[in-house]
Amino acid sequence: MADATTASPNMMNAAAAPEERIEPKRVVAFVIMVFGMFMSILDIQIVSASLADIQAGLSASTSEVAWVQTAYLIAEVIAIPLSGFLSRALGTRLLFAISAFGFTVSSFLCGFASSIEQMILWRALQGFLGAGMIPTVFASAYTIFPRSKFHIVAPIIGLVATLAPTVGPTVGGYITDLMSWHWLFFINIVPGIGITLGVLALIDFDQPNFALLERFDWWGLLFMAGFLGSLEYVLEEGPQYEWLQDTSVAIFAAVCFVSAIAFFWRVFTVDEPIVDLRTFGNRNFAIGCVLQFCIGIGLYGLTYIYPRYLAEVRGYSALMIGETMFVSGITMFLMAPVVGKLMQKVDLRYIIAFGLVVFALGSWQMTWITRDYDFYELLVPQILRGIGMMCAMVPTNNIALGTLAPHLVKNASGLFNLMRNLGGAVGLAIINQVLNDRTDLHISRLHDRVHWGNATAVETLNMFTQRMQGMGDSALMALKQLSQIVHRQAAVMGYGDAFFMLTVFYVGLSLLVLLLNKPSVVAPGGGGH
Structure with a gap:
């Protein structure tokens, strides 16, 4: 690759000219692949708002229905790093077609599942087969397009990777409300067939190396x-x-x-x-993976914590949660072209640091959360979350994958995407633990303050007792209602603690960009691979 710091502008433009011409067929093929990746990531969260409906439809217990999501995640996290080897052995065309077709067939089987055991099995198959589409799109973006186009393709794949899990509960809520939970899966069938046929007809990025399969x-x-x-x-x-x-x-x-x-x-x-870990020897890729892991904590963590608060404290339905969460999705969509423009003019490390700080600011505003926080109170934090996530995610993709040699990208893409999913899993575990522990702590503290010597507590209890006269044991019912208020207040305080933890974490994480080697700013006339 020509050195952009020593070559003259005329030489750079002349060298880049042949590589600037991208075949329209490849662009169409890439768009089809991006849509397949969107479907695969969307299906992680699309069932989250409709688990109660699936539970009722399949006569499952609460612990059993949780595996509808867990089975998908476990299968996906195994398949994503495997895709690097399979992409080299089968080629992009064949691997993506098998993934898209397998995802479509397993979606069909999920929709017709008649027991929870069948549903868990088909969801695991859906996650395992569909996972191959995600890193393959990342790898293709950084190998088939010249470096001068990265400021266009990077925001596209970054937008899909962040938008799909964010709008998953929204889409799932709408589909279940309008039709039934079966259509969460049936909706994949027609697009899945189209994607399979499209990639078979259009992809010509590389050739398979079937000999590798003998050494699997x-x-x-x-x-x-x-x-x-x-x-x-x-x-x-x-x-x-x-x-x-x-x-x-x-x-x-x-x-x-x-x-x-x-x-x-x-x-x-x-x-x-089966996975080549030597890619971690590249400093920017290694630090980029750490950043991606930590970004995954925020991406999946907040996609979990906001709906949980809205359902548990505000009593929102799946549809109302989806409509509230859609603010972040719209913000991410609008920010994608802005980030693309910034990447041409600003050091990528500054954009990442800015994104992490803005994300922390959005979380910090939620540390003052009360049980009255509604759509308008959540509006600014969600906008800041969308801005921060796009500014952090897209340049990180570019720094980690866009600076690697083309022959390393396929394997590296699987590892890079694995880090985001593992970050999400670790983030959910930590957030759940913080919510459980801090809520228990606040319940204990509030119980210590709610006693017969507390005039406000006694006054509230008397008010409830009077209100429930003639409805049975009014004193006992009043005590239960007061206890519910205490528990709800403790839960809200637990949410505030979780947001504070995220705030401190992301402010500290913004300092990690200092360890990155300075990447070259992608200019419109820059060279390709």
Whole structure:
């Protein structure tokens, strides 16, 4: 690649001219792939607002229906790093077509599931097969387009990666409200068939290397599945079952530990590892992965904490939650072209630091949360969240993947996307633990203050008692209502603590950009690969 600091502008433009011409067929193929990636990421969260409907439809328990999401996440987190090897062996065209077709068929099976066991099985298959589309799009964006176009393609894939999980509850709420939960899955079928046919007809980015399949490391796959699958299970189930005090969580933690040791030993000793970890030797990629992990905490953490507050404290329906959450989605959509323009003129490290600080500011505004926080109180924090997420995510993609040699990008893309999902899993586990612990602490403190010597508490209790005269044991009912108020107030204070934790975390994280090597600003006339 020509050195942009020494070559003259005329030389750069002349060298870049042939590479500036992108075949329209490739652009159309890329757009189709992006839509497939959007569907795959969307399906992580699309069921979150409709789990109660699925539970009722399949006569499942609360713990069983939670696996509709958990099974998808575990399967996806195993498949994402595997996609790097499969992309080199099968080629982009064949891998993406298999992923899109498999995702479509498993969506069809999910829609017709008649028991919770069937649903969990098909959701796991859907997550495993659909996961291949996500890193393949990232890899294609940074290999088929010249470097001078990164300021256009980077915001597109960044927008999809952040927007899809954000609007998932909204889309799921609307679909379930208008039709039924079955259509959460049936809606994938027609687009899935179109994507499969489109990529088979249009993708010509690379050629397969089927000889690699003969050296496929089955032991590496087994160890990786044990490591990542068990880790996801521990993070999902740990907060609600007191972590290692629960037998199943303890067993999976042990499996995770042993599998992790075996996995890392395998990838560093086998000739053709299932995942090549040597890419972490690139400083910007390694730090970019750390940033992506931490961004995943905020992306999936707030997509969880806002709906939980609105349902638990405000009593919102799935549709009302979706409409409230849509503010962040609109903000991200509007910010995408702005970030693209900024990337041409501003040091990417400054944009990332700005995004993280703005994200922290949005979280800090939520530390004052009360039970009366509604759409308008959440408006500015959600706008700041959308701005911060786009400014942090898109340049991080560019710094981590856009500066790598093209032959490294396929494998690196799987690792990079894995970090975002693992960050989300760790973030949810930490947030759940903080909410549980801090709520219990606040309940204890509030109970200490609500006693017969507290004039306000006695006055409130008497008011409730008078209001419930003639409705049975009015004194007992009044006590129960006062207890509910205490618990709700404690929960709200717990949410405030969780937002404060995120604020401190992201302010501190903004300092990490100082460790990044300064990337070159992508100019309109810059060279390609």
